[in-house]
Amino acid sequence: MSEQSTVKGFNTSASEKVAMDLASAKALEAKISVRQKDLIFVLFGAGGNLASLKLFLALFQSFKEEKLPANFTILAVDLNPEMTSGSFRGWVRQDLLDKGPESEEMAAFLEHIVYFPFNVLTGNYQSLKDKISGLETERKVSPNRKIIYFLSLLPNLFEPTIQGLGQAGLLADENARLAVEKPFGSSLESAQKLNAIILQYCQESQIYRMDHWLGKETVQNLLNFRFANGIFEHLWSRQFIDYIEITAAETVLVPDGRGYVGALKDMVVNHLFQLICLLLMEPPNSLSADDIRDEKVKLLRVLKADPKFTIRGYYEGYDRTEETYIALKLMVDNYRWQGIPIYVRPWKGAKNKETEISAHFKGVPSTLFTAIPNTLVLRLQPDEAISLTWNVKVPGEPNNRQKSLDFLYNSKGGFEETIPEAYQTLIESMIEGDRTLFVRADEVEAQWAVVMPILNHWETLTINNGHLSESDIVHTYPVGSDGPTAANQILEPNHKWRSL
Structure with missing residues (x-):
């Protein structure tokens, strides 16, 4: 009986492998x-x-x-x-x-x-x-x-x-x-107009709206990280995560302002909303382009931005009106993420170039140890890596110390393959007709819909008692810094920005 089971199990496994090989071929x-x-x-x-x-x-x-x-x-x-x-x-x-x-x-x-x-x-x-x-x-x-x-x-x-x-x-x-x-439009209305013009002459299946971040291997890896690793997917909800933070710091300055539309339109609406979608969306029915994009659109439709929880600024010496820094607190109005803040801050003129996602887990409900809550960091650029902090016992002492377990997404992490440049991946996908890494019409419009309350508020600022509220002031910050300190005001109690 056991021999038959073993043989049967082996045959099933072998047939599955053959099927997988045939599918790959x-x-x-x-x-x-x-x-x-x-x-x-x-x-x-x-x-x-x-x-x-x-x-x-x-x-x-x-x-x-x-x-x-x-x-x-x-x-x-x-x-x-x-x-x-x-x-x-x-x-x-x-x-x-x-x-x-x-x-x-x-x-x-x-x-x-x-x-x-x-x-x-x-x-x-x-x-x-x-x-x-x-x-x-x-x-x-x-x-x-x-x-x-x-x-x-x-x-x-x-x-x-x-x-x-x-x-x-x-x-x-x-x-x-x-x-x-990108940028595909400058508002919801302009994006809808551009979509309408394109669709006069093209089918949606012919259109490849570019966001080059979707061509980055570390961004694509977000799907694999979430849905191929049960250890994290089971913890990926409001029950275990306290807050999420996304940082996109650039050392470069705005060269001459030509074509620059500000940090909100340039970074948040395009790149960072795509990260949020891949990070927080529900599992798609399959890895087909439309199944993945369906889930991204569902997430965008419940993503909420409030002008009261927005801080903008520009670096010292900047002589234009478009903001070079913005910090937002976003909320997701669905069952999985209800009540969990998503903090986002892109800016130019930073000391270090770094793009990372930090998931801050809730603390352990115990009085046995003094422990710092765990943090999972997904570093997208440069030095692509995944890092998880742990509380471990200090040798020879009763105390805890937080250490990090790091995985490098490169040859040092065990990959012999060269990481392709984003545009190479996107161009090859276009040639193959694979639209998974491109943005659909309703997705573009859903992205703009999230930020329209902020854009509309900026256009119609009101002065209360002769003073602008803190979220309406455009703050300045030194080049080489982490941006204006006013960004701390949108954080909830016991939350803080990670230091770069």
Whole structure:
């Protein structure tokens, strides 16, 4: 009997393994099939900082790893009428050389780049269509090729560019994909308007709204951390967690203010709300793009922000009106998280660059020991790691001491794999047609809906008895600090910001 059970158990396990291997093989085969299709990657704003610092480097890395189709063309679109394909390739080559040595691979990659001077505001989009058609003939591009229109542009250029592409019929192609960089709108109303314009010309399945933080491995790991580790998932609720803190400190200053929209719109609405969704949402039915995004939208709809629990500021010497610091206390109005504050604070001009999530657990209801409550820290950048504090006995003494158990999310932590750059991951996902790491229309609008009470309040500040309330004052803070001390006023009793 026991032998039969053992054999039966072994057979079941083996069959499950075979099924898993077959599923993995089919998934890999599907990815290879997608990558075998020819590709035209139309990059608007190809001469801008994002393209220079991130996009061409990401495309080159994918090329070196043979993750791009064999027949692909990058159509670099920018304003400069004096630029040629040859001179533009030289410009890209210099950017790549800043990151690594010259190679035959680099020379081969550069041959895939074609430059096209074009003004997205005044240009004739039929000429762009003709250029693409000419490239398809010249480079023997397959009729079922994929074409990605990547808008690496200032937000005020999104609408005219999308309308130009749409009216020229370039988005009607079922193989066309549209990638739009953040920020997606500047308010709920503007986001709804931009969504409406895009959906005039595209299906939702064609749209890839970018938030590059979703391409970061440590952000994607939040799902694995929560739903693949029972030790934490069972503790992940108001019953055991006292409060959660999210810090995003940047040492950089605002270079010239061009395009900067303030810490709330730039960091909170986009990046940090995505972290909150992955951190607090309910388990999705599957790992499909829509199942995951359904749960994120549900969470956003019960996420509440109150202007009374908002502190904003700017660093000393800053001469613009947009805040460079903001601290918020958010609440989640659902069963799992009712009553648990979520503190968020992004700012520029910090002493150290660091993005981390800290879950502060409730203290032990015991008088046996003097113990500091445990804290779980998920460090997203730099030096990606997971750290958990423990209270342990000091050798030779009866007292406790808090120590941390650290796991490094890199080669020192046991991973031989190289962590890919976020944009490389996102571009490869676009090519494969996987929208999991991109933001859906209702998700964008739900993000803006959370902060509209704050934005509306800022527009209609009222003075009570001749004085602004503390939450309405725009505070200053020294460069190299943790921001204005007034941020402590939104904390509940016995809560405090972690020191960086």
